[in-house]
Every structure is written in C-alpha cells, then in structure tokens.
Amino acid sequence: MKVALVGNPNTGKSTLFNLLTGLNQKIGNFPGITVDKKVGFCKLSATQNAEIIDLPGTYSLYPKSKDESIVFQVLADKNNSSHPDVVVLVADATNLRRNLLLCSQVADLGLPMLLVLNMTDMARKEGIHVNVNKLSERLGIQVVAMSARKNDGLDTLKKAISHTTAISTQVSGIDVTIFAPEAIAEVKAKIKTENDYYALQVLHQHEHLTFFTAKEQQEIEAIEKAHHFESSKIQGAETIARYRYLSTVLTDLIFDTGAEKKFKVTDKLDSILTNRFWGFFIFILILFFVFNAIFSWSSYPMELIENGFVWLTEFGHAHLPAGVLTNLLLDGVVAGLGGIIIFIPQIAILFALISILEDTGYMARVTFMMDKIMRKFGLSGKSVVPMIGGIACAVPSIMSARNIENWKDRIITIMVTPLVSCSARLPVYTLLISLVVPNKMILGFLSLQGLTLMAMYVISIVAAILVALVMKFIIKAKEKSYFIMELPVYRMPRWSNVIYTMYEKSKTFVLEAGKVIIAISIVLWVLATYGPSKRFDAIEKKYTAIEANSTDSVQLASLERDKAAEKLENSYAGILGQTIEPAIKPLGFDWKIGIALITSFAAREAFVGTMSTIYSVDNGDEQTATIRNKMRDAKNPETGLPVFTFATSLSLMLFYAFAMQCMSTVAVVYRETKSWKWPVIQLVYMTAMAYVASLIAYQFLK
Known part of the structure; x- marks a missing residue:
C-alpha cells in the first residue's frame, strides 16, 4: 500500500513520517526534477506493510513554488510511481480552520483519505478542544487525533490507514462547476474523468503537468481561451467559497478557551520584539549573546578535546612502531x-541556539522585520530564511530558496547566500581569533573574541546585501514579488528537538567534513613528506655533515627541526605552495597558508586540518604541541616576526568570509539553476571580492 503524507508546512508532517518509518527511510528525487523525495516503509499490521511518501508542505493545491507543484502532480497522475492508494492529510489541531482548506481540496479529488489532527497535546495546553467524532461525521472521512511528538495515537492511525478505502471517503465540499461549467465539462470529456474538481485543477495547472502530451496541452489551452477561463479570479472565488463551507463545518466543533490569553501574550511580546526600534536593538543583543556563547561556553570542552588529541599523538608515537604508517x-x-x-x-x-530561536517563533519575526529592508536591496522577506539558514550551511539554504516565487528574488538569493558565514567558516574564524584577539571581557559580560566573531558574521551579511543591491540592477525581470507569512504564537522550545538538532548537525559536520579532511590529510601528508629525490638527498647530505661535527644534544634537536622544516619547504606540497606564493604574498600569506587555500577549495573547514597536518610534519617541539600553539609560535624566516599577526589573520578571515571555497555549494547552485552560468559567475565574483578585501586589509594594517 502506498500512503502519501500531505499537509501545510509546520504541521508535524515530517515528525509523523519519522515516527511511522523510523530508520527505514531513504531520500531521492522525484522523477525528472531536483525536489527531494522522502520515502520510508512501515508495518501497519502483522500482514500489511505500507510505503510512506512525505510530500512537500503546501497551503493549497495551487502551487506557489516548485516544491508545492509536486503535490498535485503526484495526486493527479495515476501512472506516477508515487501515486498513493491512501492520502493522510496532517493538520495542526491548534490552527484547524486554515489547515482544512487543503483537506477539502484533496477530498474533492476523490482519493481515499483520512485526516490526522496532530499536536493535540499542544492544543489542549492552549485551551483548544475539537469534537473529533462530529468533525469526522461532517467531513465524511476518518479523523484521528494524535500527537506525533509524544508518540501518542500511532497505533490508532495505523489501523485507520488499513481501513481507509474510497468507500470510507465521502467527497464533500463545494460545487466547483459553478465557476466554469462549460470549460469543466469539455475537459472532463477530453481527459476522460468523472471528477469535476480534477478537471478544474487541470484547467489551472496543465502547463506544469508533465503527464499530458504537447497535443493535449494545446487542446486544453484552446478550451481555456474559448471559454475565457481566468485562473487567478476563479482560484480566489473558490478559496472564499471553501472557507464559507468550512465555517459551517466547524460551527460548534472547536472550543477555544485559551485563545484570548494565548494571543494576548503573543501580541504583547510582538509589540516589543517587532517594534521598529526596539525590535532591531533586541535582535542585535541576541546576536551578541549567541556569538559570546559560542566562545565562552565552548572553551573548556574544546581545551579537553585539544589536549586529548595531543595526548593521543604523543601516546601513539611512544607506543607504535616508528615508520611511515605511524x-x-x-x-x-x-x-x-x-x-x-x-x-x-x-x-x-x-x-x-538557532534551533531555540526557530522553535520559539522568534525567527519568523526576524523574517517579518527584515522584509521592508530587504526589498530595498532587491530581495524579499523570504530571502531572510535562506540567508539566516546560511549561517548553518549554504547547501540546504540555497535549496530552500525554491519557496521564493519571484524568479529574480530567487536567483539573487541563491547568488548571495554563500556569502553569509556558514558553520564551515566557524573553525577558521575561531582559530584565528584565538591567536590574535585577547580573551578579555568588555563591560563585564561581553567577550572581545565573541564581538570579533560577530563582526565577521555582520561583515558577511552586509556584503551579501550590497551584492544583492548590485544584482538588483543587473538582473532584469518583470515579475512583482509579494510576501505572505504566518507568524506563529510564541511557544517554549521543544528541548528534545533542540538536543536532536545539536546531535544531528554535529554528526553531519564531523562525518561530511571528516570524509574530506581524512582524504585531504592523507594526500597532503604524502605531498608534505616526500619531494624530488635530488632535493631531499642534498638536504640529507647537508645535515649529515653538520651533525657529524656536533655533539651538543640541544643543538642536535635544533638541527632535526631545521632539517624537517627544510624538507617540508622542498616537498611537493612546499613546491606547490611556493608556486602560488607570489600571488598571495601581497595578502600577507606565506606558502604554508597557500597550501591551505588550495585544499580549502574542496571544503572551507579543511583549512584547520591542513594547518594541523603541515605543522605536524614540520615537527614542533612538545611544549608547542597543540595546533594553536604551533601557529602562534610560527615565525616568518625573513622578518623573524610571527606569521600570524593581526593584519595577516584579519586578511585571512576576510578571504574565507568572501571566497567560494565549497564544491558542494557550486554543485547545488548548478542543480538549482540548471545552468553553469550562475555558479561560474558566483565563483568569479566571490574570489575577486575575497582577494581585494584581503589585499586592502593587509596593506592598511601591516
């Protein structure tokens, strides 16, 4: 049995999908398009299994984005591999009136379906009580009340799915033939269907339906023109008619004793948090708190991990047999x-912290506040979501830009989102900041290092907005954009969700970055350990002769370090670094940093791994065993000054802030735009920005 989960965004549909399928799930693409297809498998009973398909969230069957258009495609095409035997419509029990619009539309398609009232625990807390039996009777479909977050009502839902048939689903709602009777009748005859609403939807959406031939598309288009079918007007009229019908259905069914109190608290908070002045001031304070926490709360566990790796390396060298493999x-x-x-x-x-801000409903307010400002720079409020998401990772953020209906807004958002500093840049920033910025407190509670980190994020966001302004005048489009968004009531964060997000994102960061880092580290170690035999033989001869004339143990240890440094400089990695050094020297970078820049084009976080490998091969002494100490003690052989001065470190941070050093991002931009034009433009302009910003910073500060 194929079961499709359909529902509005933020109704807990994905939570229910995870609950039904557990670990037995996979992610692919819907045929011919880049929209993610989540499929899992579930045991309904001892004798019956189901394939669960999680369709993209949508507010109605009329799509506003590429993701939303999938829903009707799958429900309408019986030959589609994802076409369901049963539709499970997931609704938020705390906002039932809005959710039932989609329910009534799907019901009118005549598919076997049932309604899940999710989040009933939250509804009870908010004083909302729904008469489930009466609702089921009036809609003519099975209704299951449950809470997916608390695993409450799952067995009832499985039984209900097993017993859902076309007979148990009564098509109820409105008479859609009143909107375009002749056109609907002709389409019904043309595509051989008895369903009026299916025929109406075909009139609205046939251009996007891939299962019609070119000839059929032309014939449907001809019917539209012949009967002066005005899609937008009819959509509006249908939506109004449906809400009128739903008002009669819900009469005496919902008792909301907490509505006044709930919205009173939300309105009071919004009067402060979305205020024209205080709203932005509070947002800046929250940012201060976030970046301060990143430094101050993490210092002790980071120190433990750092010392743990130092101990592991020393233990390994002491107990493993000496040789190439060790x-x-x-x-x-x-x-x-x-x-x-x-x-x-x-x-x-x-x-x-990002998860807490999203869960409480505050992030939606930030989007709302930023809309007016963003429009002046060629973006919309909806661009804020991918850009804020870019603080985590640009790849899913660029994919989330599909929800921006306006083509120009979407392209500009895709082009500037990688400028927003992501979590892969965080290791680079924190390492360099810890080297050159003292760990001092300002006003007794603000960390100077935290403020510097925040400044790097602010610089990246300002750069993204300014680039968007330039692109606003370069990219031409006639479409007008609009911004409609639901502001949820304020809620306590789901702590289990926060902990799961921490675990999942940290695991992804380690596993995804780890694969790249291990591969780069192995290749880099080989390149840094070996070099042209003539050069290495000459170094060996030179130091053998010097060591033969020296008996001082301190001098011998110093000679070993000098020999290791000279070998690294003449290794394949050293030769590569020195080849590009003339181009990067004006930025304050030496050849070792040059090697890190090259490896970072696979993934930005490879910078730290590269520095660790380079300085490990360079054989620092035991007292400077940690990577931070090795980098802090590194000296410029020409000047004798530290390599990582404030000017060099800031120059390097600015380079990483602007440069497109992530192959995954390049790939996803190509996938989303279906053209190499945009990722190439992005790569060129971001690299140029990085070089110029670094050059100016270093030359002014050196």
Whole structure:
C-alpha cells in the first residue's frame, strides 16, 4: 500500500513520517526534477506493510513554488510511481480552520483519505478542544487525533490507514462547476474523468503537468481561451467559497478557551520584539549573546578535546612502531581529524541556539522585520530564511530558496547566500581569533573574541546585501514579488528537538567534513613528506655533515627541526605552495597558508586540518604541541616576526568570509539553476571580492 503524507508546512508532517518509518527511510528525487523525495516503509499490521511518501508542505493545491507543484502532480497522475492508494492529510489541531482548506481540496479529488489532527497535546495546553467524532461525521472521512511528538495515537492511525478505502471517503465540499461549467465539462470529456474538481485543477495547472502530451496541452489551452477561463479570479472565488463551507463545518466543533490569553501574550511580546526600534536593538543583543556563547561556553570542552588529541599523538608515537604508517596515521589522519573534532562544541552551541530561536517563533519575526529592508536591496522577506539558514550551511539554504516565487528574488538569493558565514567558516574564524584577539571581557559580560566573531558574521551579511543591491540592477525581470507569512504564537522550545538538532548537525559536520579532511590529510601528508629525490638527498647530505661535527644534544634537536622544516619547504606540497606564493604574498600569506587555500577549495573547514597536518610534519617541539600553539609560535624566516599577526589573520578571515571555497555549494547552485552560468559567475565574483578585501586589509594594517 502506498500512503502519501500531505499537509501545510509546520504541521508535524515530517515528525509523523519519522515516527511511522523510523530508520527505514531513504531520500531521492522525484522523477525528472531536483525536489527531494522522502520515502520510508512501515508495518501497519502483522500482514500489511505500507510505503510512506512525505510530500512537500503546501497551503493549497495551487502551487506557489516548485516544491508545492509536486503535490498535485503526484495526486493527479495515476501512472506516477508515487501515486498513493491512501492520502493522510496532517493538520495542526491548534490552527484547524486554515489547515482544512487543503483537506477539502484533496477530498474533492476523490482519493481515499483520512485526516490526522496532530499536536493535540499542544492544543489542549492552549485551551483548544475539537469534537473529533462530529468533525469526522461532517467531513465524511476518518479523523484521528494524535500527537506525533509524544508518540501518542500511532497505533490508532495505523489501523485507520488499513481501513481507509474510497468507500470510507465521502467527497464533500463545494460545487466547483459553478465557476466554469462549460470549460469543466469539455475537459472532463477530453481527459476522460468523472471528477469535476480534477478537471478544474487541470484547467489551472496543465502547463506544469508533465503527464499530458504537447497535443493535449494545446487542446486544453484552446478550451481555456474559448471559454475565457481566468485562473487567478476563479482560484480566489473558490478559496472564499471553501472557507464559507468550512465555517459551517466547524460551527460548534472547536472550543477555544485559551485563545484570548494565548494571543494576548503573543501580541504583547510582538509589540516589543517587532517594534521598529526596539525590535532591531533586541535582535542585535541576541546576536551578541549567541556569538559570546559560542566562545565562552565552548572553551573548556574544546581545551579537553585539544589536549586529548595531543595526548593521543604523543601516546601513539611512544607506543607504535616508528615508520611511515605511524607517521601517516598520527601526523596525517589524527592531526587533520583533530583540527575538526575540536570545533564540535562550538558547532553544537550554534545549532542549539538557532534551533531555540526557530522553535520559539522568534525567527519568523526576524523574517517579518527584515522584509521592508530587504526589498530595498532587491530581495524579499523570504530571502531572510535562506540567508539566516546560511549561517548553518549554504547547501540546504540555497535549496530552500525554491519557496521564493519571484524568479529574480530567487536567483539573487541563491547568488548571495554563500556569502553569509556558514558553520564551515566557524573553525577558521575561531582559530584565528584565538591567536590574535585577547580573551578579555568588555563591560563585564561581553567577550572581545565573541564581538570579533560577530563582526565577521555582520561583515558577511552586509556584503551579501550590497551584492544583492548590485544584482538588483543587473538582473532584469518583470515579475512583482509579494510576501505572505504566518507568524506563529510564541511557544517554549521543544528541548528534545533542540538536543536532536545539536546531535544531528554535529554528526553531519564531523562525518561530511571528516570524509574530506581524512582524504585531504592523507594526500597532503604524502605531498608534505616526500619531494624530488635530488632535493631531499642534498638536504640529507647537508645535515649529515653538520651533525657529524656536533655533539651538543640541544643543538642536535635544533638541527632535526631545521632539517624537517627544510624538507617540508622542498616537498611537493612546499613546491606547490611556493608556486602560488607570489600571488598571495601581497595578502600577507606565506606558502604554508597557500597550501591551505588550495585544499580549502574542496571544503572551507579543511583549512584547520591542513594547518594541523603541515605543522605536524614540520615537527614542533612538545611544549608547542597543540595546533594553536604551533601557529602562534610560527615565525616568518625573513622578518623573524610571527606569521600570524593581526593584519595577516584579519586578511585571512576576510578571504574565507568572501571566497567560494565549497564544491558542494557550486554543485547545488548548478542543480538549482540548471545552468553553469550562475555558479561560474558566483565563483568569479566571490574570489575577486575575497582577494581585494584581503589585499586592502593587509596593506592598511601591516
């Protein structure tokens, strides 16, 4: 049995999908398009299994985005591999009136369906009580009350799915033939259907329905023109008629004893949090808090992890047999991986705080507040969601831009979102800030390091907005954009969801970055350990002769370090770094940083792993065993000054703030735009911005 989950966004549909399928799920694409298809498998009873398909969230069958258009495609085409035997419509019990619009539309398609009233626990808390039996009777479909978050009502739902048939689903609602009787009658005859609403939807959406031939499309278009079918007017009239019908259905069914109190609290908070002045001031304070927390709360666990890797490396060198494999494992893989795992506390804190802001309903307010400002720069309020999401990762954020209806707004959002500093840049920033910014408190509670980190994020957001302004005048489009958004009531965050998000995002960061880091670390260790035999032989001869004339143990240890440094400089990695050094020297970068820039084009976070590997091969002494100490003690051989001065570190941070150093982002921009034109433009303009910003910063501050 194929079961499709359909519902508005934020109704707990994905939570229900996870509850039904557990770990038995996979993600692919709907045929021919890039929209994600989530499919899982569920045991309904001892004898019956079901394939569960999680369709994209939508407010109605009239799509406003590419994702939403999938819903009618799947429900309408019986030959579609995802076409369901049963539709489970998931509704939010705390906002039933709005959710039932989609329910009445799907019911009118004549598919076997049932209604799930989700979040009933939250509804009870808010004083909302729904008469489920009467609702089922009036709609003519089965209604199951449950709470997916608390695993309450799952067995009842499974039984209800098993017993859902076309006979148990009565088509109820409005008479749609009144809107375009002749056109509907002709389409019904043309596509051989008895369903009036299906024929009406075909008139509205046939251009997007891939299962019609070109000839059929032309014939339907001809029917539209012949009967002067005005799609937008009829959509509006139908929506009004449906809400009138639903008002009669819900009469005496919903008792909301807490509505006044609930909205009173929300309105009071909104009068402050979305105020023209105080709203932005509070938002800035929240940002201060977030970035301060990233530094201050993570310092102790980071220190433990850092010391743990130092101990592991020393223990390995002491107990494993000396040789190439041991050096590869400890100075290559372990050093590279340690450079990533150390940042787990900061990543976890960042995602936990973002999750809390989203769960409470505050993030929706930020989107609302920013809409007016964003429009002046060629974006819309909906662009804020991908841009704020970009703080986590640009890849899913660019994919979420599909929900922006206006083509120009969507393209500009895709083009500027990678400028917003993501979690992959966080390790680079925090490492460099810890090297050059003192760990001091301002006003007794603000960390200077936290403020510097916040400044890097603010710089990236300002840069994204300014680039959007330029693109507003370059990219031409006639479409007008609009912004409609539901502001949820304020709620306490779901702590289980916050903890799960922390765990899931940290795991993804380590596993996704870890694969790249291990691969780069192994290749880099080989390139940094070996070099042209003539050069290495000459170095060996030089230091053998010097060591033969030296008996001082301190001098011998110093010679070992000098030999390791000279070998690194003449290794394949050193030669590569020195080849690009003339181009990056004006930015304050040496050849070692140059190697990190090259490896970072696979993934930004590879910078830290590369530095760990390079300085491990460079053999620092035991007292400077951590990567931070090694980088802090690194000296410029020409000037004798530290390599990582304030000017160099700021220059490097600005380079990473603007440069497109993420192959995954390039790939997803190509996938979303279906053209190499946009990712190439993005790569060129971001690299140019990075170079110019770094050049100016270093030359002014050196």
